[in-house]
Amino acid sequence: MSTIAHYRSDATRVTRDALRGRLARYLPDPTYRQFYSWALSAKNPRGAVFDRIIGMTQLGNLTAAMFVGLEGAHDWDALVRLATPVNLYQIFEVVSDNLGIGQAAPESEGTSCLRKLLREFNTIAMADLRKPTSVPAAVLLADVRTLCDQISAFDQSLAPSAHARVVGDFCTATGRHSARRALERSVWSGLVANLEASRDVLTAIAGTRGEQLVRERTLCRYEAVEQINDGISATRPERTRLGANAILVTPTLGYFGAVFGEMGDLDREYVEAIEDGSLVDAFDSAALLVRLQNDIGTPLLLMSPDRRLALFAKLRARHADECPDVAALVRAAADDPAFNRFRKDLLNGEFNLCLHDLERRGGLDDGLCALLDDLDYYGDLYAMQHRRLEHQLTMLARRLRDRRIIELTRRFVVFHEELYRHRYDSLAGDYAI
Structure with missing residues (x-):
């Protein structure tokens, strides 16, 4: 086993062990808790598949990418333990993220139920962030359980058939065999775990200035998701801002900033960089880059405008007879490797910066013009934001005594740039299958 593969495997193992130790507190439903315990054990013949479904495999890869060779006061074992609260939160964040599957599609009875659940969950999560309590998450979420029981956890997954097979094996x-239906209707337990894991992240950095940052920006995340699900028709800059806020990049980097800058040997320059906003600005730049990677994909973002124009001319020549508009063209061409992120969001009905109003872009000529304009805009923004982030990190390197958060921010972006080169349903792809 190569060195990096060893670290990836070790990070996954530590995360799995920590998750096992929290199942009793995270998962209130005994059937789902027993399933999870079995699925994480050697008894599960599809253990590697389950690890991918819940995002644990790529989280192990990300942990290794961030920490291997990172110079500082902590050794590898300590760094992995420090990453555990964030990794566990991200695992159960997949549950609430997956409630967004289908939300970009026209409203139906099923999407209406999902939107209601997502809105109610977000409201409860935001209230818990604004005014923390010791009330168990299961109690806070008791009133949404009936809504959750109407939703299939298999359908609200990027890997529905794989998810169902693991449950069938259990x-x-x-x-x-009678447990299958209860396990398919397990969204409520997953949301309880999501809220409990979110609290654990904040508890791990309690009393730091970073705690306030993580709390505030996690709250911004829920507010952005609410605005997106309301069906935004804002300008491109506003859509872009909401998209960057709707992912957990800034809170995640803020957590590690607190770990390195405040816990242990206090770096006063770190606190000043938080207070004056310069460190948060760098985290936000990283968040925007990852959002663009996530929605558009690295290959399409890095293409020159001429190459994009040639790509679409080729696609149009191939599919024009069957595609009266740009929405139909993008769907017909979704298997093209350059469109791997578009393919994911089209198949799953998820929000995408470039696809949010694809159906309303008129005929093929006008629609293609608008889409290419979007791609040119976001490609230019991506290049500019890369330069901006490098300048921000260079300036921070002149101030901070402990520079690990600078290197970690850079590595975080590079990891996702590589991740989003690949199909989301490939071994090298997304956090989940």
């Missing part, structure tokens, strides 16, 4: 191995 039912066969334990002889509990």
Whole structure:
């Protein structure tokens, strides 16, 4: 096993062990808790598949990418333990993220139920961030359980068939075939775990200035998701800002900033960089880069305008007879490697900066012109934001005594730049299958 593969495997193992130790507190439903315990054990013949479904494999890869060779006061074992609260939160954040599947599609009875659940969950999560309590998350979320019971966790997954197969294996191995329906309707337990894990992140950095930052920017995340799900028709800059806020990049980097800058040997320059906004600005730049990577994909972002124009001319020549508008063209061409992120969001009905109003862009000529204009805009923004981030990190390097958060921010962006070169359903792809 190569060195990097060893670290990836070790980070996954530590995360798995920590998750096992928290199942009793995170998962209130005993059937789902027993399933999770089995799925994380050597008894599960599809253990590697389950690790990918819940995002644990790529989180292990990300942890290794961030920390291997990072110089500082902590050794590898300590760094992995420090990453554990964030990794566990990200695992159960997949549950609430997956509620967004189908939300970009026209409203139906099913999407209406999902929107109601997502709105109610977000409201509860935001209230808990604004005014923390010791009330168990299961109690706070008790009133949404009926809504959750109407939703299939399989359908609200990027890997519905794989998810169902792991559940089927559990039912066969334990002889509990009647448990299948309860496990399919397990969204409520996952949301309880999401809220409890979010609290653990804040508890791990309690009392730091970073705690306030993470709390505030996690709250911004929920507010942005609410605005997106309301069906935004804002300007491109506003859509871009909401998209960057709707992911957890700034809170995640803020957590590690607190770990390195405040816990242990206090770096006063770190606190000043938080207070004057310069460190947060760098985190926000990283968030915007990752949002653009996530929605558009690295290959399409890095193409020159001429190459994009040639790509679409080729696609148009191939599909023009069957595609009266740009929405149909993008769907017909979705298997092209350059469109791997478009393919994911089209198949799953998820928000995408470039696809939010694809159906309303008129005929093929006008629609292509608008889409290419979007891609040129975001390609230019991506290059500019890369330069901006490098300048921000260079300036911070002159101030901070502990520079690990600078290198970690850079590595975080590079990791996702590589991740989003690949199909989301490939071994090298997304956090989940």
